[in-house]
Amino acid sequence: MAKYEKKLEEDIRCPLEYGLTVFGGKWKSRIICVLSAKKTLRYSEIRKEMHNITDAVLAATLKDLINDGIVNRKSYDEIPPRVEYSLSKKGESVVPILQNICKWSNIFYKEDEENKMSHCQKCDYHN
Numbered sequence: 001m002a003k004y005e006k007k008l009e010e011d012i013r014c015p016l017e018y019g020l021t022v023f024g025g026k027w028k029s030r031i032i033c034v035l036s037a038k039k040t041l042r043y044s045e046i047r048k049e050m051h052n053i054t055d056a057v058l059a060a061t062l063k064d065l066i067n068d069g070i071v072n073r074k075s076y077d078e079i080p081p082r083v084e085y086s087l088s089k090k091g092e093s094v095v096p097i098l099q100n101i102c103k104w105s106n107i108f109y110k111e112d113e114e115n116k117m118s119h120c121q122k123c124d125y126h127n
Contacts, residue, residue: 022068023094027053027061032070032087036095040086070094 023032027050034049035041041049047058062085065071070091076082087095 019097022070023098027057028065028070029098031061031065032091032094033098035071035085035087035091040084042082042084046085065091 023029030050031046034046038045038049043058043062046062047053047055050058053061062071062073066073068090069088072086072088072091074084074086076084
């Protein structure tokens with residue numbers, strides 16, 4: 001399997017762009033929301049929640065979130081190895097921002113009820 005690599009170098013010129021780079025986009029925001037709702041998950045559990053994400057994209061996205069201090073990765077010295085992911089304090093601080101985006105989006109976007117993610121149904125700002 002080929003390693004996922006970003007196509008372009010980041011060109012961040014303001015704090016908003018930094019924020020959108022750290023927690024924006026389809027997969028990062030979904031992972032943050034899932035970890036906010038579920039608290040601690042293993043890789044396979046995150047993948048199950050994401051439905052149609054590839055392993056390469058999930059691994060790269062988790063790596064980015066860990067490097068940016070949004071997600072904590074804890075590995076246990078067990079056989080078989082166990083690794084768990086959770087939001088850091090910095091990651092938890094992003095949740096209200098994403099909830100406000102969700103609240104704003106709910107005014108203008110009508111959801112596809114059939115394909116809605118389970119954690120979105122529990123969002124305080126849904127409907």
